[in-house]
Amino acid sequence: MAKEYVVAILGATGAVGHRMVAQLAASSIPVKEVKLLASARSAGQQMEFRGQTLTVEETTPDSFNGVDLVLSSAGGSTSKKYLPEAVKRGAICVDNTSAYRMDPEVPLVVPEVNADQLKHHHGIVANPNCSTIQMVVALEPIRKAFGLKQIIVSTYQAASGAGQMALNEFYQQAKDHLAGKPMEANILPTKGDKKHYPLAFNLLPQIDVFEDDGYTHEEWKMIHETKKIMKNDMDDADLKVTATCVRVPVPIGHGESVYFQVEDESATVADLRKVLETAPGVVVEDDPAHQVYPQPLKAEGTGDTYVGRLRPDAENKGAFNMWVVADNLLKGAALNAVQNAEELIRQGLL
Ligand code: A2P
Numbered sequence: 001m002a003k004e005y006v007v008a009i010l011g012a013t014g015a016v017g018h019r020m021v022a023q024l025a026a027s028s029i030p031v032k033e034v035k036l037l038a039s040a041r042s043a044g045q046q047m048e049f050r051g052q053t054l055t056v057e058e059t060t061p062d063s064f065n066g067v068d069l070v071l072s073s074a075g076g077s078t079s080k081k082y083l084p085e086a087v088k089r090g091a092i093c094v095d096n097t098s099a100y101r102m103d104p105e106v107p108l109v110v111p112e113v114n115a116d117q118l119k120h121h122h123g124i125v126a127n128p129n130c131s132t133i134q135m136v137v138a139l140e141p142i143r144k145a146f147g148l149k150q151i152i153v154s155t156y157q158a159a160s161g162a163g164q165m166a167l168n169e170f171y172q173q174a175k176d177h178l179a180g181k182p183m184e185a186n187i188l189p190t191k192g193d194k195k196h197y198p199l200a201f202n203l204l205p206q207i208d209v210f211e212d213d214g215y216t217h218e219e220w221k222m223i224h225e226t227k228k229i230m231k232n233d234m235d236d237a238d239l240k241v242t243a244t245c246v247r248v249p250v251p252i253g254h255g256e257s258v259y260f261q262v263e264d265e266s267a268t269v270a271d272l273r274k275v276l277e278t279a280p281g282v283v284v285e286d287d288p289a290h291q292v293y294p295q296p297l298k299a300e301g302t303g304d305t306y307v308g309r310l311r312p313d314a315e316n317k318g319a320f321n322m323w324v325v326a327d328n329l330l331k332g333a334a335l336n337a338v339q340n341a342e343e344l345i346r347q348g349l350l
Contacts, residue, residue, distance in 0.1 A: 004032035005350070008067045008091070010082060011074030012036035012056055013045060015164040016096055019334035020071045025050045027338050029069075029345065037063050038074070061085035069350060071337050072096060087123035092350050094125045094337045101126040101225060108228050111339045112280045113140040117232070118344055125340055129218070130332025131155050131245065131254055132225040137305040137331070138324045139260060141279035142272055143230060147263025149318075150240040153222065156248045156255035157207060158296060159199055161328045162188055166199075167251060173200035174249070189247060204247040218245040253296025254328045257321065265318035269310055272320065276307055281331070286310050294325035302327055303335045 007024060011017040017038070024031065034049045036056045043058040057063060059078070064070065064086035072079050073096035083093045083100070100106040107117035108126045113136050118125060128136070135153060142148065159170040166187045173183040177200055185196035189206040197204060207218035215223075222243040227236040248255075276284050285294045286308040294306030309323035326332055344350040 002030050004030045005068040005345075006033045006035070006066055007031055007069045007071065008035040008037055008064060008086070010037045010059060010070055010072035010078065012047065013038040013042040014073055015160050015167060016073035016329055016333040018047075019329050020073060020096075020337060021047060021049055023330070023334045023338040024071065024341075027342055029338070029342060035063060035067065064089045064091055067091045069341055069344075070094070071334075071341065073333060073337070083124055092121065092123055092125070092344060094127060094340045094344075096127040096333050096337050098129065098221060099126075100124050101128065101221070102228070102234055108225060109340050109343075110136055110140075110229060110336060111343045112137050114229055114232075115343050115347070118340070118347055118349055121344075121349065125344070127333065127337045127340065128225045128229060129221045130161055130328040131157060131218070131256065132222050132229070133332050133336055134254060134305045134324055134326035134328075135222070135256055135258060136226060136229050137279075137281050137326070138258070138276070138307050138322065140230060141275045141282065142260070142262065145264075145275045146267040146271070148230070148239055148260060149263055150261040151226065151242070152259040153241075153243045154257045155207075155218075155222075155243065155245045156250070156257075157218075157245060158250045158252050158254055158328055159188070159247065160252045161207070161254065161332070162190070162247070166191075170199045170249065170251070173198045177201060199247055199249050201249060203249075205244065207245040207247055215243075216245055219243040250296050252300045252327060252329060253325055254332060255294070255296060256324045258324055259313070259319065259321050261316065261319040263318070267318060269312055269320065273310060276310075281305055282307055284308065284310075294323060296325055299325045299327050301330070303330050305331055 037059040040058045045056040070093040076097040076099040079099040183198040189204040223241045224234040228234040293308035305326040313319035
């Protein structure tokens with residue numbers, strides 16, 4: 001008989017955690033038992049899993065006794081505190097936070113791109129940043145076919161990427177502004193920083209905190225995670241990557257304007273489109289004559305990565321522009337985590 005797994009979802013009450021519960025329920029993973037873990041604040045809350053009503057528990061190290069698989073999305077410090085406890089107790093963790101992504105012992109995996117790295121895990125597998133995931137899903141098939149020299153990306157990232165509280169704050173700002181009241185900002189652009197600004201009717205060119213070089217940490221993550229996933233080296237010098245990350249007043253679904261240069265300068269848009277049309281997890285939505293292109297509202301609730309507006313840079317051979325959209329809470333987080341777990345099982349690693 002196939003093995004059945006005891007699964008803990010750490011951060012089950014959050015924007016991503018909720019979706020991890022739903023994606024696990026919809027997955028092929030044989031589940032014996034699910035433990036829903038969060039902070040003391042939400043202990044006692046009830047949630048559904050495959051027709052059962054489950055009660056959320058406060059997380060303690062002993063919550064992981066007997067657990068085979070942990071899916072976690074409760075913030076970096078919570079992962080640092082509890083994942084070693086889970087690993088000590090024999091569990092394998094797929095972590096959606098940035099806590100372990102750059103640890104050389106931890107594979108950083110998007111199954112469509114580098115599932116072969118999973119076998120190197122020591123108990124923890126990291127899920128990349130939401131904006132990185134959708135970009136590499138779209139670019140890896142191109143890299144494989146034509147080589148890739150450079151990526152210049154500008155992101156248009158949804159409010160939900162900053163968590164459920166940030167999303168609630170954004171909705172409240174929109175309501176207040178339309179009612180003629182002042183907008184209050186206590187979370188965005190980023191929880192840990194000194195100043196806060198409204199996102200409603202605005203654009204915030206800051207996601208996460210600033211580094212000394214003037215880039216934000218989100219931009220740093222996109223650069224180094226992309227290199228680690230595609231080239232297996234976070235500081236790879238052959239693939240040049242630069243990023244500008246912007247929070248936009250959209251609830252769910254990140255957009256990205258991706259400019260890239262391939263090695264094979266004979267590649268045409270038709271060649272790229274052909275590759276993308278058969279790429280796993282990619283849906284090409286690109287028909288300017290009929291105004292067909294990816295949009296967050298259409299991507300919301302789906303697991304695919306949508307690519308459109310594919311066009312050559314007329315002044316640079318081998319360079320192209322495209323527009324990439326995905327549901328940041330699903331392919332950008334919960335779905336990718338569950339796909340990693342499914343892949344661990346498929347490879348006999350769990
Ligand atoms: P809680 O709802 O009890 O605060 P989001 O990313 O949407 O902000 O969600 C964060 C998730 O992480 C929530 O489920 C939240 O639980 C959980 N969380 C935050 N801090 C802790 C903690 N110290 N221990 C366990 N879970 C935590």
